[in-house]
Amino acid sequence: MSLRNVAIIAHVDHGKTTLVDRLLQQSGAFRENQRVQERAMDSNDLERERGITILSKVTSLVWHGTRINIVDTPGHADFGGEVERILNMVDGAIVLVDAAEGPMPQTKFVVGKALKVGLRPIVAINKVDRSDARPTAVVNEVFDLFAALDASEAQLDFPILYGSAKQGWMAASADGPKETMAPLFDLVANHVARPAVEDGPLRMLGTILEANPYLGRIVTGRITSGAVRPNQAVKVLDRDGNVIEEGRVTKVLAFRGLERTGVDEAEAGDIVAVAGLPEATVSHTICAPDVTEPLPAQPMDPPTLAMTFRINDSPLAGTEGDKVQSRVIRERLLREAEGNVALRISESSEKDAMEVAGRGELQLGILIETMRREGFELSVSRPKVLFQRDAFGQLLEPIEEVVIDVDEEHSGIVVQKLSERKAELIEMRPSGGGRVRLVFYAPTRGLIGYQGELLTDTRGTAVMNRLFHAYGPHKGEIQGRRNGVLISNEAGMAVAYALWNLEDRGPMMIDPGWKVYRGMIVGEHTRDNDLEVNVLKGKKLTNIRTHSKDEAVRLTPPIQMTLEKALAYINDDEFVEVTPKSIRLRKKLLDPHERKRDERRKEAERV
Numbered sequence: 001m002s003l004r005n006v007a008i009i010a011h012v013d014h015g016k017t018t019l020v021d022r023l024l025q026q027s028g029a030f031r032e033n034q035r036v037q038e039r040a041m042d043s044n045d046l047e048r049e050r051g052i053t054i055l056s057k058v059t060s061l062v063w064h065g066t067r068i069n070i071v072d073t074p075g076h077a078d079f080g081g082e083v084e085r086i087l088n089m090v091d092g093a094i095v096l097v098d099a100a101e102g103p104m105p106q107t108k109f110v111v112g113k114a115l116k117v118g119l120r121p122i123v124a125i126n127k128v129d130r131s132d133a134r135p136t137a138v139v140n141e142v143f144d145l146f147a148a149l150d151a152s153e154a155q156l157d158f159p160i161l162y163g164s165a166k167q168g169w170m171a172a173s174a175d176g177p178k179e180t181m182a183p184l185f186d187l188v189a190n191h192v193a194r195p196a197v198e199d200g201p202l203r204m205l206g207t208i209l210e211a212n213p214y215l216g217r218i219v220t221g222r223i224t225s226g227a228v229r230p231n232q233a234v235k236v237l238d239r240d241g242n243v244i245e246e247g248r249v250t251k252v253l254a255f256r257g258l259e260r261t262g263v264d265e266a267e268a269g270d271i272v273a274v275a276g277l278p279e280a281t282v283s284h285t286i287c288a289p290d291v292t293e294p295l296p297a298q299p300m301d302p303p304t305l306a307m308t309f310r311i312n313d314s315p316l317a318g319t320e321g322d323k324v325q326s327r328v329i330r331e332r333l334l335r336e337a338e339g340n341v342a343l344r345i346s347e348s349s350e351k352d353a354m355e356v357a358g359r360g361e362l363q364l365g366i367l368i369e370t371m372r373r374e375g376f377e378l379s380v381s382r383p384k385v386l387f388q389r390d391a392f393g394q395l396l397e398p399i400e401e402v403v404i405d406v407d408e409e410h411s412g413i414v415v416q417k418l419s420e421r422k423a424e425l426i427e428m429r430p431s432g433g434g435r436v437r438l439v440f441y442a443p444t445r446g447l448i449g450y451q452g453e454l455l456t457d458t459r460g461t462a463v464m465n466r467l468f469h470a471y472g473p474h475k476g477e478i479q480g481r482r483n484g485v486l487i488s489n490e491a492g493m494a495v496a497y498a499l500w501n502l503e504d505r506g507p508m509m510i511d512p513g514w515k516v517y518r519g520m521i522v523g524e525h526t527r528d529n530d531l532e533v534n535v536l537k538g539k540k541l542t543n544i545r546t547h548s549k550d551e552a553v554r555l556t557p558p559i560q561m562t563l564e565k566a567l568a569y570i571n572d573d574e575f576v577e578v579t580p581k582s583i584r585l586r587k588k589l590l591d592p593h594e595r596k597r598d599e600r601r602k603e604a605e606r607v
Ligand SMILES: Nc1nc2c(ncn2[C@@H]2O[C@H](COP(=O)(O)OP(=O)(O)OP(=O)(O)O)[C@@H](O)[C@H]2O)c(=O)[nH]1
Pocket: 010, 011, 012, 013, 014, 015, 016, 017, 018, 019, 039, 051, 052, 053, 054, 073, 074, 075, 076, 126, 127, 128, 129, 130, 163, 164, 165, 166, 167
């Protein structure tokens, strides 16, 4: 059977996973009675909940006698390194572009990568059903983008389809026919090259890694030469040709719709998953025992952001989760690193702590969220940007390209706030409908926690997109959080009356009835210093009950601290305490005297 390998790439939310749904349905990959959820490829819990793709996944279908392997990729910038590797595994790419939004930073990133590896992408303008769709203008923007990225003549001559993944059609014109995905299937079969294969014994490059509870490690990749069978003896080489392990493939899995099935043999050109190799990972070559040259593989992106994961040692530790010991946390993190190549886990210099480095706040936030659901308790430090040094010893920091779409009236405050955060405005242009598009180069350091502020400043109307740009010279000091916090000075249960009394000190972060402890953060101070407060003090009871009116105090709703918000909010001397049930903020040092002493010591160091 003839074969095609194609990846779907786009900016976040432009409709990749929805498109795969329709392709699977219309190719008859689902059984008649099979019940399938929307965005079926987003199969893990967090993906479903957040409506985003986190891991690349392969599926496969048959169209008029051609088997098409399709790789759905994540659009979010934190997972960009993944997309780059995927593009080395396929022979074609479908670039989806939202007909209203047009090309966005991640579109530029993925198209740039696709062009660089020599693919001739197909462009699909999606969501033409949107009332604000502007397909013709968007095609021009895509063309300009390809040109700006130095596309070759052949690449610039890209085929274009228009359609709606949601409604299940693609056509040569935005007006239809609005019937089926057939035009896209035909285009993939005709435009995407046959898989390039080489002669020789088995060689296959590991591209996606997954830890499976039954089969152990599963490595997915494309077979460059030879064939692979269950029980075959193989060797694993790293990028430099060192032998990592020798062993046997226990299972060869081919993709069939949403399922994977064991096969007796897979040949060069095909994308399959193999089990049975406990050490093999992404960018390793799985090959016949007599092969000595590894396949060329791209090195892993270096992590840009790190956090310290510690045991939870607050007075409430162990009351809500059952996985609290540092050994259990350590084992869990090491296991995560096995299946997640973008994470780097190392021992921290602190006691009972591990250093977890990754590509962004979202990626690390997702890991914490997953662990908390499994019953873990943790205390997590503020994310730290990872610096590098150039050849001359100059300090470098990660710089991101930030695109913000905002109503014109709010653009002033955005520019002001971002320049305070040491960002550089590089472009400003109207983007239609009274909105402007602002493009900045901003240090990652300055962007931590900015999302929330941006939404407040623009009344929730701004849309921000970020993408790693490069390591650049350190931009100097950036002012952190301005407000101090309100800290509980006692342990017990918070009382409405006490919270009400504190309202003019600043907004609260807790509700009445919350358990608090000494050193826990209960609110934000309106001033720049920290303040210890008592949230336990009830109203003096007298034996004459007054009318119930003045007892039922009316509280301003507290600030809701989600995990992501909390991580962005805390300072270096604070922790986020994470348990399956709660997110609490606390001072690292719970004892006020110890905090004073620490303060004095730091003061002394400064002079
Ligand atoms: N109006 C309209 N909405 C669409 C269309 N295709 C997808 N959507 C919606 O766009 C949203 C995002 O769709 P997804 O398929 O998850 O997008 P994605 O590109 O896979 O997103 P990531 O994997 O997170 O990058 C969903 O709410 C879809 O229902 C379309 O053709 N028209």
